[in-house]
Amino acid sequence: METPKRGDAVTCVFIGTGGHASVLLDCLDHDRGVVVAGALSRDRTSAGTTFHTVPVLGGDDLLPSLRSRGITHFVVAVGGTGDNRPRRALFDKAIAAGLVPLTVVHPRCIVSPSASVGPGCQLLPGAIVGAGARLGSNVIVNSGAIVEHDCDVGDHVHVATGAQLASTVTLGTGAHIGAGATVIQRKRVGEWAVVGAGAVVVRDVADGAVVVGVPARPFVRRASGRESE
Secondary structure, rough: OOOOOOOOOOOEEOOOOHHHHHHHHHHHOOOEEEOOOOOOOOOOHHOEEEEEOOOEEEEEHHHHHHHOOOOOOEOOOOOOOOOOHHHHHHHHHHOOOEEEOOOEEEOEEEEEOEEEEEEOOOOOOOOOEEEOOOOOOOOEEEOOOEOOOOOOOOOOOEEEEOOOEEOOOOOOOOOOOOOEEEEEEEEEOOOEEEEEOEEOOOOOEOOOOOOEEEOOEEEOOOOOOOOEE
């Protein structure tokens, strides 16, 4: 994990100033090895204000200039409610600017010593990552979510609040598992697929698909604009 060593502080910037960023600030409040030097916001007019106690520096166009200010690390502080592409774009832009992704781990989450956690992951309060699980880069395991043993989670995935992955689940790049959803053992959720809140996945989900319900079924938008399962 890309976390600072004891006694070795790093300076980072937050990319985002919304609710998810507030949670991440709480997580880092427990880590005296990280200094949050500033935040970047989509709202250019907020430059010069503060986000909680963190100065808002401007927009993400400032990323290439941050290393010259002594900022070495970044946190993608934007959540995802179904489309994780914006998070990937910000992650890639910060990497291209020469910044290092900071992994954020709340002290009240549980991570098995045999799990693998990629750079820029965010493990929030009460999250559990089981034995042999593998998380790619820029993954959110949100509050109270469970990634059981031997799961394989791709880059830029969001496992939302209270969601559960039973053992040996595979999640493709950019997949989104909604709040309170469950994916049973040995199932695969494809790249950029979305599992709706509270759904129970009992069969594989194709790349780009949206599934909802119990058991989870494809989500269909009718020509009339009405939605159905």
